Amino acid sequence: MVDPETPAVPASAAAEQAEHPLAPYDAVLLQSFGGPEGPDEVLPFLRRVTAGRGIPDERLVEVGAHYQLFDGVSPINGLNRRLLSDLATEMEQRGCSLPVALGNRHTDPFVGDTLADLAAGGAHRVLAVTTSAWRCWSSCRQYREDLAKGVDAAGVDLQIDKVRPYGEHPAVAGTWARLLTDAVRPLVEQGIRPHLLFVTHSIPESMDETSGPGDGEGRAYSRDQVALARALVAEVSTALGVELDGGLSFCSRSGPPHVPWLEPDVGDRITELAAEGVEHVVVAPTGFVSDHMEVVYDLDTEAAETAAEVGIGFTRVDTPQPTSSFVAGLVDLMLERAAEARGEEPVRVTWRDLDSHPSVCPPGCCPNLSTAAPALCGQD
Ligand SMILES: CC1=C(CCC(=O)O)c2cc3nc(cc4[nH]c(cc5[nH]c(cc1n2)c(C)c5CCC(=O)O)c(CCC(=O)O)c4C)C(CCC(=O)O)=C3C
Numbered sequence: 003m004v005d006p007e008t009p010a011v012p013a014s015a016a017a018e019q020a021e022h023p024l025a026p027y028d029a030v031l032l033q034s035f036g037g038p039e040g041p042d043e044v045l046p047f048l049r050r051v052t053a054g055r056g057i058p059d060e061r062l063v064e065v066g067a068h069y070q071l072f073d074g075v076s077p078i079n080g081l082n083r084r085l086l087s088d089l090a091t092e093m094e095q096r097g098c099s100l101p102v103a104l105g106n107r108h109t110d111p112f113v114g115d116t117l118a119d120l121a122a123g124g125a126h127r128v129l130a131v132t133t134s135a136w137r138c139w140s141s142c143r144q145y146r147e148d149l150a151k152g153v154d155a156a157g158v159d160l161q162i163d164k165v166r167p168y169g170e171h172p173a174v175a176g177t178w179a180r181l182l183t184d185a186v187r188p189l190v191e192q193g194i195r196p197h198l199l200f201v202t203h204s205i206p207e208s209m210d211e212t213s214g215p216g217d218g219e220g221r222a223y224s225r226d227q228v229a230l231a232r233a234l235v236a237e238v239s240t241a242l243g244v245e246l247d248g249g250l251s252f253c254s255r256s257g258p259p260h261v262p263w264l265e266p267d268v269g270d271r272i273t274e275l276a277a278e279g280v281e282h283v284v285v286a287p288t289g290f291v292s293d294h295m296e297v298v299y300d301l302d303t304e305a306a307e308t309a310a311e312v313g314i315g316f317t318r319v320d321t322p323q324p325t326s327s328f329v330a331g332l333v334d335l336m337l338e339r340a341a342e343a344r345g346e347e348p349v350r351v352t353w354r355d356l357d358s359h360p361s362v363c364p365p366g367c368c369p370n371l372s373t374a375a376p377a378l379c380g381q382d
């Protein structure tokens with residue numbers, strides 16, 4: 003019997019919404035850095051990235067030349083478009099489809115424009131997922147500042163949360179373990195004992211020292227990544243039944259020479275390893291989830307050249323992003339964050355015994371050392 007008082011659609015729609023696995027969110031923002039996609043886009047991009055940052059002009063010319071080697075095209079935007087579509091497919095297959103859109107800091111589509119679009123499409127609560135997995139101002143809080151600026155610029159009323167920093171999640175750490183083991187296995191089978199050289203983006207010492215919660219020990223950026231490097235060395239050694247050696251190094255230093263940045267530089271480290279008698283390096287850019295200019299230039303071009311010069315073998319491990327374990331893992335992280343937003347206490351999965359970190363950044367987390375700026379998704 004049909005009750006004429008009962009609206010047929012709204013009630014079931016409401017029930018369906020309440021049961022949506024990603025509730026309370028109604029849209030997902032994939033948040034990234036952006037990169038140029040043609041020769042004419044390089045300089046404007048570099049000017050935007052370095053505006054007010056005291057990067058010497060020589061460095062801009064040098065970095066511009068790296069991009070021009072690839073016809074001015076960074077791999078980052080294309081890979082992000084692919085990730086967007088992979089995420090949409092995975093979300094659909096797992097019954098948690100929502101609008102999902104890309105918003106960049108430095109190239110179109112910019113975060114503010116994307117947030118305006120999502121709001122115009124009816125979104126109220128947005129879940130942000132950055133393409134940067136680690137904790138420091140540049141890799142975490144600056145994205146939170148982008149959200150605050152974006153909401154302001156768009157003039158929209160959106161509540162935004164973000165997934166926790168996720169370098170230790172199986173999406174990243176577990177995927178690296180598999181990719182690295184697969185890269186090392188054939189070498190070990192040939193009797194080679196490669197050195198496992200992990201690489202992340204260098205940052206100023208001061209940014210590393212202040213990374214992590216304000217009341218913590220600092221150095222969250224380098225400590226988390228050293229912890230991953232150690233766990234991966236142990237994992238690959240066990241998996242292949244050999245005792246391998248390895249450690250973390252850094253690429254893409256910029257800024258004035260008198261300002262200390264994290265070291266050793268990957269090229270210097272390769273030279274040192276060759277002098278120590280190492281015959282092969284396997285380079286895993288664990289600081290990045292996908293190929294960026296830093297990976298295709300600083301590693302595949304420059305570091306590979308250094309290895310050839312000093313006469314040692316060089317293998318670069320693929321980055322996690324195109325794998326199904328990475329894409330599925332990001333969706334797991336989104337579901338975890340949604341459960342937290344509903345007041346549940348989901349298990350925080352991490353790879354091996356690596357530590358996880360809060361989804362809502364604690365006060366003073368990864369401060370902006372030049373100009374304090376409002377940021378979303380934190381307690382301050
Ligand atoms: C920690 C970190 C990440 C990882 C986290 C994340 O992914 O966000 C990252 C990512 C990226 N950095 C990128 C490009 C650049 N970064 C620069 C400058 C800087 N990066 C820094 C740090 C980081 N950067 C820092 C402390 C500076 C100094 C000036 C400043 O404090 O801002 C400059 C200026 C020229 C130069 O000095 O090299 C460029 C062109 C691209 C795009 C690549 C592409 O096109 O494929 C991506 C993904």
Ligand SMILES: [Fe+2]
Nearest residue numbers: 035140203254
């Ligand atoms: Fe950078």
